[in-house]
Amino acid sequence: MATFRHRALNEAASHVTSRHFEEKGTVSSYFGQNVLDLERMKGYMSPKAYEAVLSSVRFGAKLDRSVADQIADGMKAWALDMGATHYTHLFQPLTDSTAEKHEAFISVKDGKAFEKFNGSALVQQEPDASSFPNGGLRNTFEARGYSAWDPSSPVFIMDGTLCIPSVFVSYTGEALDTKVPNLKSLQALSVAATDVANLFDENVRSVKVNLGIEQEYFLVDESLYNARPDLMLCNRTVIGHTSAKDQQLEDHYFGAIPSRVSSFMKDFETEAYKLGILLQTRHNEVAPNQFECAPVYCEATKAIDQNMMLMIVMQKVAEKHHLKVIFHEKPFDGVNGSGKHCNWSVVTDTGVNLLSPGKTPTKNLQFLSFYASVLRAVHKHNFLLMTSVATLSNSYRLGGNEAPPSIMSVFSGSTLYGVFQDIMGLTDAQVASGKLDSIKIVNTIPEIFPDNTDRNRTSPFAFTGNRFEFRAVGSSQNVASAVYVVNSIVAESLRDFRAEVDALEAAGEERSSAVMSVVRRFITEAQDIMFEGNGYSREWEAEAGRRGLKAVRNVPEAYDIYHDPSVVNLFDSLGVLAPNEVEARYGILNETYVKKLQIEARVIGDICINHVIPAAVKYQNVLIENVKGMKEIFGDIYVDYCSSEIETLKQISLYISNISRDVEALVEARKKANRVEDIAARAKMYSHEVKDMMDKIRKSADSLEMLIDDELWPLPKYRELLFF
Ligand code: ADP
Ligand code: MG
Secondary structure: OOOHHHHHHHHHHHOOOOOOOOOOOOHHHHOOOOEOOHHHHHHHOOHHHHHHHHHHHHHOOOOOHHHHHHHHHHHHHHHHHOOOOEEEEEEOEOOOOOEEOOEEOEEEEOOEEEEOOOHHHHHEEOOEHHHOOOOOOOOHHHOEEEEEEOOOOOOEEEOOEEEEEEEEEEOOOOEOEOHHHHHHHHHHHHHHHHHHHOOOOOOOOOEEEEEEEOEEEEEEEHHHHHOOHHHHHHOOOOOOOOOOOOOOOOOOOOOOOOHHHHHHHHHHHHHHHHOOOOEEEEEEOOOOOEEEEEEOOEEHHHHHHHHHHHHHHHHHHHHHOOEEEEOOOOOOOOOOOOEOOEEEEEEEOOOOEOOOOOOOHHHHHHHHHHHHHHHHHHHHOHHHHHHOOOOHHHHOOOOOOOOOOOOOOEEOOHHHHHHHHHHHOOOHHHHHOOOHHHOHHHHHOOOOOHHHOOOOOOOOEEEOOOOEEEOOOEOOOOOHHHHHHHHHHHHHHHHHHHHHHHHHHHOOOOHHHHHHHHHHHHHHHHHHHEOOOOOOOHHHHHHHHHOOOOOOOOHHHHHHHHHOHHHHHHHHHOOOOOHHHHHHHHHHHHHHHHHHHHHHHHHHHHHHHHHHHHHHHHHHHHHHHHHHHHHHHHHHHHHHHOHHHHHHHHHHHHHHHHHHHHHHHHHHHHHHHHOOOOHHHHHHHHHHHHHHHHHHHHHHHHHHHHHOOOOOOOOOOHHHHOOO
């Protein structure tokens, strides 16, 4: 009887390249057609309704209920024209994915059917908050939560449903999602950055964040995926011996895209274009069957919403190609994991990128002020920043041979690094000389074009000419949770920057020397965060230790940073998260860690007991029959002819008994941890005892995979999963 694996392999072989469907016309002719942008809105709304949306989008003005009905009318008309039948608020709960609850437009009154959608349905929906991670902010008996339209993100149509991007808050107003704190952090950053920008240009009124989010992912054939319970339930393989060939020949990166994959890419790109997502690049990544796509950067909220939409679109389109998209950070041991690099920059409403060095001394002084504030922020909160990307799944990736280390550092490139060394060497007299022109260093910063900066791909936070690239973010993560940390810490440092300059000016210093003096202080204070070398090396780990930069080695232990008063105060003073909201997030992070690890532990137990051991026993029986037969033929000297079979039998027995013993110990470790009431303490126990035991079991299972007849092995192997 063929195993499930063999049936899956046969099926996978029949999954030939599906033809991608051709959308008529050029991309520009359908780009954004499923989005109700401001232009389209004009045609569907009264001038009053349109103006109301506009001022809400531009200035965050609150929407008046009376006008909400008119806006809803316009949206409904557009949605029906587009063939939509349902609407939903689409929000981003603390699960790293999106949530939706569809409501039909259809309604009946006096026996007559009609489509109904009014202002209150647009502005607010009421999902049961207790069914989403809420960190104790909502109990089941007071379960109300609200999702509310975020007008800064346009509504769009997906699968015949009008999707309304929303925030998600509890009945009493606490944030239960990633969008709320992110919006608040953007606001805080705008205020602080405008204050600093005003030192150089009075006309700046606001500052926004631009994000370019690169998305890495794996593709696996759907039938093979379905034959791996671990991929289905955990999105990663909990066992599996490495393939003889994987990425060692470096032949996949930027290689020719397999036709099956390129057909899938074209299809999801088409759908993404219709949603106004400006995808620009696509390529093979380093690991086999690993790929990347990246849109052109745009304003942060939009970039994040679009990334979440993109993930949904990719998964939906993959179904048509009999593929599964895997966003997990480390689905396969031994090959590269996936990240979601966040390219982050700040730009004024006057159009100036504040992280772009320029030709004039004033522009350079402004650039230095912002750069120094980022350095100081990342140094001061380096552990928090690293923790913002710490999840169970990302922990399998970070600190590996090919991933950014779990120690924070900033790479600036040799030109800037040299400038910072010079600035730190300035004497007080030089700084205080007052004349900006006399500070030669500022004059000598060349205009650095993005293409001129050296790249250091081993740095978790690298400057790339006019932006920082936060490379440690995980591929499955909603980047908002990392981005609001970046926004907040930088806002705090910019606030301090302005306050210190003001104080020096009040004491009679000239502005340029006051600014230079604070720049020098911030850079000097933060110098330990600067690292230009190989972030993957052992030497850096040791050096970072000497500099007092702590690695995130254990995820639940890292979460304790959320109890640090400086962190609680950071979020509170900026109005990003209140202390009880931080505490709720702390609980949710720990709980999610425990639940995910618990699932993985159960899955590895099931796979080993129900799939691996039975296959091993079958093969033992084959060997036993063989040895018996040899004995029949050769009598006493049979041992001379089947010593290798006997040796294999012994080894298999040993691994089987090791696995049985370790799975039992794993169950015990889980039971013991589950008895621990405090969720943070339970997570720590899971991270040590449960995880260690899983590693042990995996080793035995992977050794068995190498011993057992390929015909009998029940699960698709790495070489089958990783190559099309
Ligand atoms: P690489 O892999 O070399 O880093 P990619 O082209 O894959 O480059 O991705 C770079 C990302 O950075 C793109 O999303 C791009 O739009 C974005 N980006 C470029 N300039 C900026 C900027 N000033 N601010 C934010 N993101 C930017
Ligand atoms: Mg990049």
